[in-house]
Amino acid sequence: MTMTGCGTHSEKDNKLLSFDKDVERNDNLTLTVQGKHVRYGGDADVRSLLESRGENSLYANVRINGTVLSRRDFENIPLSDGDEIDFLYFMGGGTCST
Amino acid sequence: MFDLTEEEILRYSRHIILSEVGGAGQQKLKEARVLVVGAGGLGSPVLLYLAAAGVGHIGVIEDDVVDVTNLQRQVIHSTGDVDKPKVHSARESMEQINPHIEVDVYHERLTKDNIFSLLEKYDIVVDGVDNFPTRYLINDACVMKKKKLVEGGILRFMGLVMSISGGETACYRCVYEEPPPPGTVPSCAEAGILGAVAGVVGTLQATEVLKMITGVGEPLYNRLLQFDAEALHFHELNAKRNPKCPVCGENPTITELIEYAYNCEIQAPGSPS
Numbered sequence: 001m002t003m004t005g006c007g008t009h010s011e012k013d014n015k016l017l018s019f020d021k022d023v024e025r026n027d028n029l030t031l032t033v034q035g036k037h038v039r040y041g042g043d044a045d046v047r048s049l050l051e052s053r054g055e056n057s058l059y060a061n062v063r064i065n066g067t068v069l070s071r072r073d074f075e076n077i078p079l080s081d082g083d084e085i086d087f088l089y090f091m092g093g094g095t096c097s098t
Numbered sequence: 099m100f101d102l103t104e105e106e107i108l109r110y111s112r113h114i115i116l117s118e119v120g121g122a123g124q125q126k127l128k129e130a131r132v133l134v135v136g137a138g139g140l141g142s143p144v145l146l147y148l149a150a151a152g153v154g155h156i157g158v159i160e161d162d163v164v165d166v167t168n169l170q171r172q173v174i175h176s177t178g179d180v181d182k183p184k185v186h187s188a189r190e191s192m193e194q195i196n197p198h199i200e201v202d203v204y205h206e207r208l209t210k211d212n213i214f215s216l217l218e219k220y221d222i223v224v225d226g227v228d229n230f231p232t233r234y235l236i237n238d239a240c241v242m243k244k245k246k247l248v249e250g251g252i253l254r255f256m257g258l259v260m261s262i263s264g265g266e267t268a269c270y271r272c273v274y275e276e277p278p279p280p281g282t283v284p285s286c287a288e289a290g291i292l293g294a295v296a297g298v299v300g301t302l303q304a305t306e307v308l309k310m311i312t313g314v315g316e317p318l319y320n321r322l323l324q325f326d327a328e329a330l331h332f333h334e335l336n337a338k339r340n341p342k343c344p345v346c347g348e349n350p351t352i353t354e355l356i357e358y359a360y361n362c363e364i365q366a367p368g369s370p371s
């Protein structure tokens with residue numbers, strides 16, 4: 001089982017950049033992710049955003065602008081500039097031993 | 099009039115001199131009844147701090163025994179407690195810290211058959227479990243019986259805390275409407291946990307309990323607090339009560355307790371959830 005970083009973004013991940021007003025503006029989206037302003041240059045859908053943060057193997061509910069998304073909508077609902085995205089991580093479960 | 103001995107007044111002096119707590123608040127702690135579900139990573143700091151604070155009646159329910167792999171974070175247990183039922187080990191530690199409290203132990207699993215009778219004895223519940231079936235059972239029961247619940251969870255370097263006043267504020271299902279598909283979320287045994295993260299989250303849960311009892315401050319109602327230990331970042335999310343919540347919403351569809359089945363299968367990364 002490969003676990004990737006949960007709730008963090010890697011500095012090595014060039015799709016998810018720290019907000020820097022001196023960076024030349026391009027087609028990157030400016031998003032608020034987990035309360036932090038970021039520039040995102042990947043595919044503009046939730047699943048791609050999750051994968052850019054290494055969340056693919058960690059189950060989380062996703063909320064955009066206050067609305068919780070159905071998991072099946074992760075690829076269908078596009079991200080827009082200014083969106084506020086929260087990841088509602090599931091934690092504290094998974095144990096099956098008695 | 100406070101029912102505190104001279105020794106107790108001395109013991110709790112650092113509480114009593116807080117104008118927001120005082121002798122009245124300490125008396126409330128002494129009369130409080132709190133049930134802690136789980137005596138593991140989260141339960142350990144919760145139980146230790148509630149005992150130290152003088153919460154008068156504490157119940158602990160846990161069916162497991164101490165394992166050496168627990169000792170990295172379950173600080174209420176010691177090396178000499180390996181193979182001992184966790185509830186007994188926990189009670190010994192708590193009574194050593196504070197002989198003035200009463201600790202009731204239940205060396206059994208929390209199920210839909212015993213949860214309501216247990217809830218009758220306590221005012222506040224703390225969730226320190228490590229599985230989703232029990233987590234949802236606790237939430238639903240606390241909503242149905244209008245109990246206060248302090249929810250907590252940990253995994254790898256992350257944690258979360260949420261306080262719930264059953265039937266009044268957002269509940270766990272308002273945020274997480276249903277359990278994740280079986281096998282998609284690993285346990286701490288499978289994915290790991292930085293030990294001290296359990297201490298951070300459990301201590302926050304204990305803090306919330308003390309606030310609920312004494313009336314100090316604002317409990318974490320209608321809010322979800324996420325903790326990222328790697329960045330040492332706390333992120334608070336608004337968690338409004340969901341009018342369509344299946345258990346606490348305007349038209350509840352969950353009116354009886356559900357015990358979801360346990361599933362031990364972990365899916366490979368990238369598998370459809």
